[in-house]
Amino acid sequence: SLTDLPVNILSIAIMMKLGLAPLHFWMPEVLQGISLTTGMILSTWQKIAPMTLLIQISHLININLTIALGITSILIGGWGGIGQTQLRKIMAFSSIGHLGWIIIILKFDPQLSLFNFILYLIMTTAVFLSLTSISAVKMLDISTSWAKTPALTSTLMLIMLSLAGLPPLTGFAPKLLIILELIKQNATALATMIMLISLLALFFYLRLTYLITLTLPPNTPNSLIVWRTTHPSYLLTAMINTMAIILLPMTPN
Template identity: 60%
Template sequence: MNPLAYSMFIISLAMGTTITMSSHHWLMAWIGLEINTLAIIPIMTKNPHPRSIEAATKYFLTQATASALVLFSALLNAWFMGGWNITTMSGLPSTILTVALMMKLGLAPLHFWMPEVLQGISLSTGLILSTWQKIAPMTLLLQLPQHVNIYIMTSFGLLSIFVGGWGGINQTQMRKIMAFSSIGHLGWMILVLKFNPQLTELNFVLYIMMTAAMFLSLMSTNSTKMTDVSTAWIKTPTLISFSLMTLLSLAGLPPLTGFAPKLLIVMELIKQNAIILASAAMMASLLSLFFYLRLTYIMIMVISPNTTSSKGLWKMTKKTNALTAMTTTIALMALPMLPTMILMT
């Protein structure tokens, strides 16, 4: 792709998210979501392959449906309430809007597009789709915690945690594993959104840090399958060691960063007397823990044979850049900074 055109699409992507985050009018928020969607479609198809074209088509159809529901709910709310203010929502429009935004985020049971789309695009585009593209819909949800239905939120959140765990167990493609990981983490955020929006915001920031670190590590080693990960130790043992700890952080194991948001969410649910809900979420997270631990086992414990007939690479094709090192460090070492981050939120 032409660098000038690519830069224009990236700027449009940033502009669409900024418009949605800064708007108080539903029409402007919808315009920002549309700019966001239309800007990433050419980025998805920068490698002219049938698989990427298919992924872009699936993404466009899903996002267009969700955008239509957002616009319909905004029109319905303007009819009922007599205004386009984001913070003023009535019952039926808020329910339709919640479902539409969850479709944009890729939450279960509206998650079917997420693994397929992520599998058909490059790792760099997958990084944008898993992190940046979630910011605008999540910002809208964070502005509406008092208007959303608590039963819809908890049902979608708990189902997403289960689907994120069950779906990733049998996968061998790294992009699909990261897609189901994203579904599971977003489920934890939605589960506590009604009770404590600040905790959802903190969890979302940490999720972006950890997911970006994992994607950048995969991009550095050019690993798209489990077999690529198993042979990456020979090329770059230091980066793979940090990738292993990033996976354990995504799994939520102490004393890494990912443990803190899960602990805080469980404590908040117990504080709200939702003990059964917290227990179900913790049991469901064991499913995702299984495939995270399987990945770490493949990374470290499985060593490729010394004599092989394949012409494998003996060194990295890309150098690890400063961004990969910085995001990995933040994803692993952010636990001591969490009290300050909680006070800021």
């Protein structure tokens, strides 16, 4: 029909704004070049408007376009993050992968896509706030953060596993619901494919988790520790982190 071309062009433009693969090339480089706080805004707040537009025109979008870009994003998001040592680039590829899950279900169930997007915002905000609190921009930084902030570092580990989609954490809910919806829509092959591809992302999340928790204790920390220092309380970080970990029981039926 006459609306197909304009809608497809608009969809692709919005998806480029979101940073979906293969239109993602700007995102890792931009995120690497800015501070953690600005990176958090770019990865969360800046995506609300284009995602809102995309959900509003979801009934017009070509389903083949969403599936193709969704699969590509999940693949690139996992593949690109494996070799990275910079945490901001890892979060950029993590964002690309999560947006792939959101887009792939958009045509089937826009409400589920919105639910997934909200949880993505919560989990990504939690990671960036935690990284900001411990001033970590490289993998080396989080491997030595245990001695300084053990509670926050442990929480960060759980958030990473939540981003990976492991039960019983918050991040398991959207993946479970998306897989169930795809199976309900007789797209079992697609569901199987994205589950297998998402194992790539699971690898680098587990790699980060390993660095956070298993490499430093019980070794002598390499960082200079100043004892009896007062640490500021991060109430917002604590609240967001809690939501990023334990929201699974609130999953809608």
